[in-house]
Amino acid sequence: MLRTMKKTILLLLSVLAVALISCQDKFLEAKPDKALLVPATPDDFQALMDDAFTMNTMPGLSIISDGDYSISDAGWKAFSVPYVTNSYIWAEQIYEGQGVTDWSMPYQQVFNANIVLEGLGKLDRGAVGDQRYNELKGSALFYRALAFFNIAQTFAAPYDKSTLAATPGIPVRLSSDINSPSSGGTLQETYQQIEHDLLAAMPLLPDRARPANRPSKQAARAFFARMYLAMEEYDKAERYADSCLKVQNSLLDYNNLDTNSTRPFPAVFSGDNPEVIYYLVLRGNSFTVSSLATVEPLLYDLYQAGDLRKKLFFRDRGSGIYTFKGSYNGANTIAGTLFGGFATDELYLIRAECYARRGEKELAEKDLNTLLSMRFKSENFAPVHTADAGSALERVMLERRKELIERGLRWYDLRRLNKDPRFAVTLRRVVDGTTYTLPPNSARYTFPFPDDEIKAGGF
Structure with missing residues (x-):
């Protein structure tokens, strides 16, 4: 019976995920209705977070823009999706009113993580068991931190200590309440929340996890190393990379x-x-x-x-x-x-x-x-x-x-x-006789919020 219930839950969650993805950038404007399905047990929470299609993805828009790939003039004209052609030439307007899964999917991860955290708060920890309770809570905090970090690398300005407190951040949602307001805050507040969640998650997680789509202390160390590198906190990035490699240092020959x-x-x-x-x-x-x-x-x-x-x-x-x-x-x-x-x-x-x-x-x-x-x-x-x-x-x-x-x-x-003259580059592309450039430190290194989100949230 338990197996049947889990299959039913996973099916309903998949339907919910598909419905949410179809809404895409309207996610924050029209929140999922929790009344459709409210996970309530530890098995429910684990099933929600084991949905790798939703929980183990990150934005991919930057692959179009990072300069490692090119397309011919005929190829560029063959693409009918505005966000592809516009991202390729670093246009100021990217989406032309279309949905943005790179935005909606990580916010779905945030919503799921909040569902788990709130649901755990209603359970008897003793009945669940300390180890399982901790792993579920740590996983939810890890997923939320990772989602916020990945959103920030695409839709927020690059991390810069000198301007951090005055730079707009991303919407940081800490509640699954559909009526909870969405506020952008500052980039400093964004990174503080990411760091807070990850620090809280790490001691709760298992040392290593199998399958590899589940969070672990080892994954948290690697996440910290990547995050602190992006923040140019090189002493911290080194410390976490080193601690991670002391546990797992094998390479594929x-x-x-x-x-x-x-x-x-x-x-x-x-x-x-x-x-x-x-x-x-x-x-x-x-x-x-x-x-x-x-x-x-x-x-x-x-x-x-x-x-x-x-x-x-x-x-x-x-x-x-x-x-x-x-x-x-x-x-x-x-x-x-x-x-x-x-x-x-x-x-x-x-x-x-x-x-x-x-x-x-x-x-x-x-x-x-x-x-x-x-x-x-x-x-x-x-x-x-x-x-x-x-x-x-x-x-x-x-x-x-x-x-x-x-x-x-x-x-x-x-x-x-790009802030370091030794490594700064200007990206260039020629499309149909027109030359497009992306100079170092351009504002176009930040993808704009989705059109509907701007209208709804006033950003």
Whole structure:
């Protein structure tokens, strides 16, 4: 009977999720009606959070804008979705009144997390059991923090300490009450809430979780490392990356993979990729699934001879055209989705960057060499040696570009690194004879709120 009830709950939740997604950017304007289904038991709460289609996604709009991919004039004209063509040329108006799943989906995650937190508050903790109660509460706090963070990386300005208190944030909703007002607040308040939720979640979570779509202390450490890197809190980013790698530091030896395979990486839930800490996918869109979107030749040419990533990440379509095939989702890849979760390769690069920034050249090189020894053919690998900490930092940035492609992190890096003249770039695209540019620190590095949300909330 319990199994039947759980199946029924999951079915109803799926229907609710689909209905919410169809509403898209009207999510905050027309809240889900809790009367449709109110999860009330620990099993209900776990089922709600185990809906990976909803809870383990992050915005994918930045993949269109980050400059790693290009489309021909004919390809650009072939796209009929405004947010694709407009994001591609960094237009000021993106959506043209259409829905924005990159906004509505993470706010669905926030709503679900709030449902769980409020529901737990009504239960007898002793009857539930301390361990299960803690894991449910910690998971809900983790999901809410991650949703707010991912929304902020797309729809809020880049983190800057000097302007933080005066910069608008995102709507931070801490209640599932459909009548609760939605207030933007400041970016400082946004990050304070993210940090508060994650700090509260961490001691409640299990050390490691299986399946990989469930939160854990290890996932929280990796999340902290990514978050503090975005905040340019490099001492904290180093500390959390280091603590995470002390628990899980294995890397996948690319020498053991089939470079000719169309999906060369192990299925993410198989347990055969020791790098994966937490499963998260970028929302699929017509750009990421299209064969019209091809890798920028300058990016492809960054990979040296003997670098296995050149064949494991990219599919040769002939005539100098390459498309991406290297998602860590592996055989679990759904059309248009890309892996955006936490993995040890990212953590090695975070720690290496932080080492280099504080002048520890040898430590930065050690992390780089640990990673790269698993990326090159054994006979082609040559250890990295740099002249000084500044050169080591430049090499780390190069390897971040090559290793973490198509994980949604390029946009994060552009937003934070454009403030440093050493790494600032101007993105350029030519479409139908017109040149479009995205200069460093442009306001267009922040995607606008959905049109309906602006009208409804007065932002």
